[in-house]
Amino acid sequence: MPEIGSALREARMRERIDVSEIEAKTKIRAKYLRALENEEWGLLPGPTFVKSFLRTYAQALGLDGKALVEEYRLHHERPSEGMLEPIVSSSARNRGRGRPGGGRSGGDPGPSRGYIVAVGSIVAVIVLLIVLLATGGSSKKPSAAKRATTKTSTTKKHSALASGTAAKPSAGIVTLSLTPTAAVYVCLLGDNGRKLIPGEELQAGQSTATYHAKRFEITLGNNAVTLYVDGRVRPVPASSSAIGYSITKARGRHTLAPAQQPTCK
Numbered sequence: 001m002p003e004i005g006s007a008l009r010e011a012r013m014r015e016r017i018d019v020s021e022i023e024a025k026t027k028i029r030a031k032y033l034r035a036l037e038n039e040e041w042g043l044l045p046g047p048t049f050v051k052s053f054l055r056t057y058a059q060a061l062g063l064d065g066k067a068l069v070e071e072y073r074l075h076h077e078r079p080s081e082g083m084l085e086p087i088v089s090s091s092a093r094n095r096g097r098g099r100p101g102g103g104r105s106g107g108d109p110g111p112s113r114g115y116i117v118a119v120g121s122i123v124a125v126i127v128l129l130i131v132l133l134a135t136g137g138s139s140k141k142p143s144a145a146k147r148a149t150t151k152t153s154t155t156k157k158h159s160a161l162a163s164g165t166a167a168k169p170s171a172g173i174v175t176l177s178l179t180p181t182a183a184v185y186v187c188l189l190g191d192n193g194r195k196l197i198p199g200e201e202l203q204a205g206q207s208t209a210t211y212h213a214k215r216f217e218i219t220l221g222n223n224a225v226t227l228y229v230d231g232r233v234r235p236v237p238a239s240s241s242a243i244g245y246s247i248t249k250a251r252g253r254h255t256l257a258p259a260q261q262p263t264c265k
Contacts, residue, residue, distance in 0.1 A: 003039065004036070004039060004054070004068055004071055004072060004076075005036060005037045005038055005039040007063065007068065008036055008037050008057060008058070008061065008063070008068075009037040011061040011062070011063055012037075012061055015061065015062075015230060015231050015232070016232075017061070017231045017232065019033050019034060021231070021232075021233065022057065022060055022061075022231075025060055025228065025231070026056045026057060026060050028053050028056060028057065031043070032044055032049075032053055033053075033057060036050075036053060036054060036057055039076075041076055047077055050072060051069045051072060051073075054068050054069050054072060055068070055069055059210065060210075060231060061231065062175055062212075062230075062231070172214045172248075172249045172250070173212050173213065173214060173249065174212075174213065174214070174215075174216065174229065174230055174247060174248060174249045175210050175211065175212055175228075175229070175230050175231065176188075176210070176211050176213075176216050176218075176227065176228065176229055176247060177207065177208050177209065177210040177211065177227075177228045178197075178202070178207070178208045178225050178226070178227055178228070179205075179207045179208075179225065179226045179228070180202045180203060180204050180205070180206055180224055180225045180226075181204055181224045181225065181226065182204050182222075182224035183201055183202070183203055183204065183224065184201065184202055184220060184221055184222055184224045184225045185199070185200070185201050185219075185220065185221030185222075185242075186199075186200060186201075186202055186218070186219070186220060186221070186225070187199045187218065187219040187261075187262050187263060187264035188211070188216065188217075188218045188262075189216065189217045189218070189262045189264070190211060190213035190215075190216060191213045191214055191215060194213075195264055196211050196213075196216075197264075198264045199263070199264030199265070201221075202225070204224075210228075214248065214249070215246065215247070215248050216245075216246070216247040216248075217244070217245070217246050217247075217256070217261075217262045218244065218245050218247070218262070219242055219243070219244045219256075219261040219262050219263065219264075220236060220242065220243040220244070220245075221242055222239070222243070223235075223236040223237060223238045223239060223243060227245075227253070229247060229252070229253060230249075234253060241258065242258065242261060243255075244256035244257075244258070244260065244261030244262070246260075
């Protein structure tokens with residue numbers, strides 16, 4: 001798998017998207033986006049933010065955010081290397097003193113049971129601290145089998161959503177999201193006439209999910225909305241009547257005649 005930063009940068013440049021466009025879409029500051037592309041983890045607020053930013057940035061580019069986050073966890077998220085030394089009482093340290101070489105005489109019964117229990121408790125605490133540091137204070141990373149089960153469950157769940165999210169866009173798949181600037185009626189159909197937005201009035205600032213399909217058909221009640229097609233901003237020109245488009249990878253955005261516009265009825 002390519003390096004995380006290279007994967008992000010190549011995907012963005014392949015789509016010819018400027019960092020400022022990603023900043024406006026994801027609300028992540030441009031300096032953090034560049035830090036992700038350059039893998040300058042020290043410039044980011046912390047591991048939790050790194051994983052959140054990675055997931056959001058990858059989804060904006062149509063990449064598998066979960067895979068990039070897992071790559072970061074495996075290769076860049078490290079537990080603290082500081083190891084705590086067991087605390088030994090002064091009396092225990094002095095037990096071996098007073099004899100040549102610090103050794104015990106033949107009659108020395110050795111460490112008491114209380115001492116062994118105390119040391120064992122300290123070791124248990126150290127192990128617990130190491131586990132917490134290695135997992136960032138949360139539960140342990142799931143095993144390979146559990147990760148595979150979770151990934152399968154997530155894939156099934158996503159396939160039931162209107163967006164139809166995929167790890168990698170298939171050939172001919174186009175992405176679409178909408179951000180209204182004022183109240184606007186929207187009827188959006190995906191492949192096979194699937195109703196993604198079934199004739200609803202969206203309000204200003206009510207951004208939609210990112211949908212995936214080979215072909216979209218959309219009717220807009222007015223031009224108070226910005227379309228994001230494959231991550232690129234596509235403003236809608238003013239019109240005195242409803243506006244309709246057909247959107248595909250090959251033809252891009254194509255205007256529909258009034259009789260061809262979907263109605264979601």
